[in-house]
Amino acid sequence: MEEDLVSLFEIAELAGVSPSAVSNWRKRHADFPEPVAELRSGPVFRLPQVRSWLRKRRVPMASVVSVINLKGGVGKTTTTIALAEILSGVHRKKVLVVDLDPQTNATTMLIGEDSWRKLNDAERTLARLFKDALDPANKKFSLEDTLQTGVSNVRDVRTVDLLPSSLDLIDVQDRIASMPMGQFFAENPIDILRKAIKPIIDDYDIVLIDCPPNLGIITLNGLRISAGYVIPTIPDVLSTYGIPQIVRRVGDFSKAIAESIEPFGIITTKYREQSTIHKRVKRQLAAEKDAPLFKTVIPENNQIAGAADFAAVGTLRQKWGYQGQFDLYSELATELLTRVAS
Ligand SMILES: Nc1ncnc2c1ncn2[C@@H]1O[C@H](COP(=O)(O)OP(=O)(O)OP(=O)(O)O)[C@@H](O)[C@H]1O
Ligand SMILES: [Mg+2]
Known part of the structure; x- marks a missing residue:
């Protein structure tokens, strides 16, 4: 040759x-x-x-995955953090967690409430980034000061970084949404996150974005840079109701920006073996064509709920559970890596 x-x-x-x-x-x-x-x-x-x-294209490109569902409380944040910690601790990936949800749950799971409060008071959160877009004459966001490196309460997780969130994002979201496009001048409101993290994004193997339960402008900022998205859902009627709508609207958005944003799949969470509804809806999800269903099923489990508590733990197994819970999240991480790479 x-x-x-x-x-x-x-x-x-x-x-x-x-x-x-x-x-x-x-x-x-x-x-x-x-x-x-x-x-x-x-x-x-x-x-x-x-x-x-x-x-x-600045290959190696980080694979960016948004975690989204219009329904609250379906395990978006828990899934994000479990995947981030396992991709780091087990697969040795360099991971960035972007917390776009004003509820700040991903942030407090990774750094605890006290550290979050200090950052929040000093405006070292993503809310500042979006406030800058509303007030370009008074820019204060610093990527360096906001990026939290080596987060997580698990000892053997060393390569997870975090862009923390703030409750102020609620207010920012409303103000951005109600702003006439012209007022942004050079700033496109769906490009705010992309521009801000450009200098660091290729330092990571994988970026996980914990999205708020809506498809507002902040979520679109996450989808804008995503290769695809996953939809954690409890397999019940109300939690799965919005899934076709998410797939359709993200599809439209992807066409509008001429970038592919793939539905990597639906993740069954908080599954109850004894529930006939859970069984039935899980079967329906597997049969539907909107998005593929991850094989791994995350059960409803107290230890998993306990992982939201920020207290130092030694190992991933201690945090996520010895009775198969850690292994399930590991399988989920492996499945995600396969989908992202294909
Ligand atoms: N597999 C599980 N078994 C039991 N409890 C769980 C499981 N997954 C998550 N939880 C708990 O359920 C609650 C909601 O989970 P989580 O915060 O991850 O959902 P979410 O979709 O991010 O919610 P929100 O829309 O409020 O951001 C939390 O208290 C969490 O600890
Ligand atoms: Mg959440």
Whole structure:
């Protein structure tokens, strides 16, 4: 083979991803270089073109996943934190958790209430970022001061960073939503997060965004940078009610911004084996075409509920549970990695 020609396998090696990931880039990105020849072993590409495409996309790209459901209390935050800690502690990934929910639960699960209060008082949260967009003459957000590195109360979790949230995001969300577009001048209101974290995003293997239970402007800021999203849900009628709407609206948004945002899947949470409704709705979710269903099912369990408590723990198993709970979240993390990479 000529020196400046590369196969899909060689591109995969160059970018540190699987060959199927490269095939997917080709499918998803119209600007991926055209092959210069189709050999029996597959297409070949010009290396300089491929290199420049990878550089332009700043590969290795962090995989950004939004965790979303319009229903509250379905386990979005718990799923986010369990995945973040396991991807770090078990899979040695560098993980960023972005807390976009004004309830600040992901933040307090990772750094505790006292630390959060101090950051909040000093305006070292994402609320400040969005306030800056409303008041560009008075910008105060500092990425460096806001990013909390090496968070989590689990000893063996060392590579989770956090962009903390604030209750003030409620107010900001309302103000941004009611603002005429023209007032943003150069600032596009769905690009606020993307622009702010650009300098650091490629330091991470995976970014998990804990979204509030709505599809407002703050959530759209998260989806804007996401390769895809997961929908944790309790398998009951009310919790699953909004799922087709989420898939449709995110699909429309993805078209509008001309970026693919994939439904990585629905995650069954707080499952009760004895409940006939849970059984039935889980079967329905598996049959529906809106989004694939993760195989792993997270049961309703006291130890999992206890993980919300910020008290130092030694190991991931101690935190998430020895009776199979940790193993289930591990399986979920593995499933997520597969979906993100394919
Ligand atoms: N598998 C589980 N078993 C038992 N309790 C759970 C489980 N998952 C989450 N919980 C508990 O249920 C409550 C809601 O969970 P969580 O905060 O993760 O949901 P959420 O979807 O993020 O809620 P919100 O919409 O308020 O942000 C919390 O008290 C949490 O500790
Ligand atoms: Mg939550």
